[in-house]
Amino acid sequence: MRRVVTALVLMAAIAPGARAQEPRAKSYFGMGAGGYLALSGVGDRGPAGEIEWYPGGGWKRFGIRAGFYGFDYDFEGVLLTAGMTYTAAAKRPKIHLAFHADLAGTADDPQGTRLGGGGGIQTQLWLWGPIALGFDSTVHILFGGDEDAVTINLASSTTLRLSF
Numbered sequence: 001m002r003r004v005v006t007a008l009v010l011m012a013a014i015a016p017g018a019r020a021q022e023p024r025a026k027s028y029f030g031m032g033a034g035g036y037l038a039l040s041g042v043g044d045r046g047p048a049g050e051i052e053w054y055p056g057g058g059w060k061r062f063g064i065r066a067g068f069y070g071f072d073y074d075f076e077g078v079l080l081t082a083g084m085t086y087t088a089a090a091k092r093p094k095i096h097l098a099f100h101a102d103l104a105g106t107a108d109d110p111q112g113t114r115l116g117g118g119g120g121i122q123t124q125l126w127l128w129g130p131i132a133l134g135f136d137s138t139v140h141i142l143f144g145g146d147e148d149a150v151t152i153n154l155a156s157s158t159t160l161r162l163s164f
Helices: 002-017
Strands: 028-040 045-054 062-070 078-091 095-107 114-128 131-144 149-163
Touching: 028 131, 045 078, 045 131, 045 149, 062 095, 078 114, 078 131, 095 131, 114 149
Parallel strands: none
Antiparallel strands: 028 045, 028 149, 045 062, 062 078, 078 095, 095 114, 114 131, 131 149
């Protein structure tokens, strides 16, 4: 019994300083092009493009991203986004799930410039090698325009991606 108590006391004294070595995060890059559909907001449907980079190292699960959403395939206006992304779960090269927060703004919008922010959730499913399908659901709240109104942009995009 004395040995068990001694072992427990020693483990309790050593345990707070001991921790597992966390593996160093690797750099990761992805980009995709496709289309989007919007339930509400500045455009009903159009082309979509996304790009993100996870530098790894001290950034661990965090990265940066940018997005492009054209209005109705006629390019009368575009919604541009830029922000941070966070890997919630990943089993590369099979699936990657990330949350993102963005600043957003419109350019060449016939209704006037709108600025705001939002975010969403992105999923990537690998098909073969670096080729993946991307699904991104977003909500952006935009302020301004001709009527100085608030616009809520709810959209979902599907992209064919290169991820490596």
